[in-house]
Each structure stands twice: as structure tokens, then as C-alpha cells.
Amino acid sequence: xxxxxxxxxxxxxxxxxxxxxxxxYSNSAFQYFMWYRQYSRKGPELLMYTYSSGNKEDGRFTAQxxxxxxxxxxxxxxSQPSDSATYLCASGFYSSASKIIFGSGxxxxxxx
Amino acid sequence: xxxxxxxxxxxxxxTGEKVFLECVQDMDHENMFWYRQDxxxxxxxxxxxxxxxxxxxxDIPEGYSVSREKKERFSLILESASTNQTSxxxxxxxxxxxxxxxxxxxxxxxxxx
Numbered sequence: 001x002x003x004x005x006x007x008x009x010x011x012x013x014x015x016x017x018x019x020x021x022x023x024x025y026s027n028s029a030f031q032y033f034m035w036y037r038q039y040s041r042k043g044p045e046l047l048m049y050t051y052s053s054g055n056k057e058d059g060r061f062t063a064q065x066x067x068x069x070x071x072x073x074x075x076x077x078x079s080q081p082s083d084s085a086t087y088l089c090a091s092g093f094y095s096s097a098s099k100i101i102f103g104s105g106x107x108x109x110x111x112x
Numbered sequence: 113x114x115x116x117x118x119x120x121x122x123x124x125x126x127t128g129e130k131v132f133l134e135c136v137q138d139m140d141h142e143n144m145f146w147y148r149q150d151x152x153x154x155x156x157x158x159x160x161x162x163x164x165x166x167x168x169x170x171d172i173p174e175g176y177s178v179s180r181e182k183k184e185r186f187s188l189i190l191e192s193a194s195t196n197q198t199s200x201x202x203x204x205x206x207x208x209x210x211x212x213x214x215x216x217x218x219x220x221x222x223x224x225x
Contacts, residue, residue: 032211043116043202043216044155051211088155094210097143098160098168105154 003027004091006103014111019076023089023103026070030091030101033065035074038086038105047087048074079110115139116217118203124223131190133220135203144186145204145214146170146178155202161186162208193224 006023013019021035032051036044048063050056056063064073072089086107092100119134137144146158147170157170159178167178175197179187186205190197200221204214 032213034213036216041219041221043118043218044214046213046215049211049213090214092211097162097206097208097212098145098157098170100157100214102155104152 001026002104003101004089004103006089006106008104008106010107010109012109012111013079015079015081017079017110019074019079019083019108019110021074021076021087021089021106021108023072024070025072025091025101027091027101028067028070029093031094032092033063033072034090034092034100035061035063035072036088036090036102037083038088040085044088081110081112084109116203116205116215118201118217118220120220121218122221122223124225125190125193126225127194129190129193129224131193131222131224133188133190133201133203133222135186135188135217136184137186137203137205137215138184139205139207139215140183141205141215142183142208143206143212144180145206146176146186146188147202147204148172148199149202149219150199158188190222193222195224198222198224 034049035047038044062075086105089103161180206212
């Protein structure tokens with residue numbers, strides 16, 4: 001079992017829809033969580049990161065962590081065609097900068 | 113904004129060549145990383161450096177070495193390139209401190225023929 005699991009998609013939704021992207025993780029010791037967006041032929045771009053359970057909002061994006069169920073979510077409101085990309089979740093430990101585990105990514109397509 | 117710059121976007125090399133991939137960051141970050149990204153396998157850590165001249169092996173260091181002579185520059189070296197090293201290579205950096213997220217460059221797409 002991978003430490004961070006992510007449905008690869010592809011996920012296709014119409015413009016304006018609310019998108020929900022999800023990851024599960026197996027190691028309850030993970031302490032912080034990140035979401036990255038990766039456009040085709042580009043490097044991953046940090047979208048959001050959070051250290052605790054609960055919600056964190058930034059514009060149209062909301063990151064949610066539920067440590068009790070080991071579930072990480074990213075919600076995108078009013079989705080735009082420019083949101084079409086691969087979204088990667090990642091989890092890490094405070095004690096080790098190098099021990100960051102990435103999900104394999106979910107490919108998202110927003111239809112105009 | 114953090115800027116991580118990888119010197120080449122695309123490289124084509126022949127089997128057996130020595131290959132250098134260069135990465136520079138402009139935010140005075142202590143930590144620098146080299147990952148490779150392959151379909152279905154996600155991101156895998158090759159090497160990590162937490163200071164000048166300091167390095168740690170990641171999950172897949174075989175066939176690679178690294179050099180960090182200056183804080184802002186981290187080089188990945190393929191001693192003798194092989195076709196199974198064809199991949200997207202991503203450099204990243206992060207500041208010290210607990211829970212610092214990674215900032216990535218745009219990647220180098222290496223093809224070994």
C-alpha cells in the first residue's frame with residue numbers, strides 16, 4: 001500500500017462546477033499536508049499547505065484535512081478552464097525535510 | 113516569489129554519456145532536492161542536500177551523484193547515462209524549519225537514446 005493514495009482520474013467537469021479532489025494516507029504520523037498544481041510540461045506549483053485538521057481557504061481553493069480518517073481534500077469553487085492540470089497531494093514530517101510523500105496525481109479537465 | 117531555475121528544459125543524450133543537470137534557487141534556501149517523475153510512479157526522491165557540501169541519498173540514488181558547492185546551486189550528475197534514466201527531472205528547494213513546503217523548478221525532460 002502506498003503511503004499517500006490518489007485517484008489518477010482523469011476527472012472532467014463543466015466550467016463553474018465545484019471540484020473535489022481527494023487523497024488518503026496511511027501514516028498517522030504525517031504532520032503537514034500540501035497540494036500542488038502541475039500544468040503539462042511544467043514543474044509542480046505549490047497551491048496550499050496546512051499543518052492541522054480543518055479547513056484552509058485561499059480564494060477559490062479550500063484545503064481540508066481530516067486526521068481522524070486520514071483524508072485530504074482540495075475543493076475548487078467556480079472552476080475555470082485554466083484550472084485544468086494535474087493536482088498532486090503530499091504529506092510530510094516536521095522532523096525530516098526530505099521525507100515528503102507525494103500522491104501520484106489526479107488529472108483534472110474543466111470543460112468550457 | 114521563490115524562483116527555482118533549471119538550466120535546460122529538454123536534453124537528449126546518448127547512452128554512456130556523462131550528464132549534468134543544473135539547478136539554481138534565488139531564495140537562500142538551505143534545502144535542495146532532486147526528484148524524477150515518471151508516469152504511474154509519481155515523484156521519487158533521488159538526492160537531498162541540507163547545506164553546502166552536505167547530501168543525503170533519497171529513494172533511488174543508484175546511477176546518480178550530486179554536487180553542492182554553493183548554497184544556491186545543486187547539480188545532478190548521471191555518471192553514465194542509460195535509457196532507463198529517461199525521465200522528467202525536477203529540482204526543488206525549501207527553507208529550514210519544520211513543515212516547509214517544496215518549491216519546484218519547471219523540470220528538465222531528459223531523453224537517453
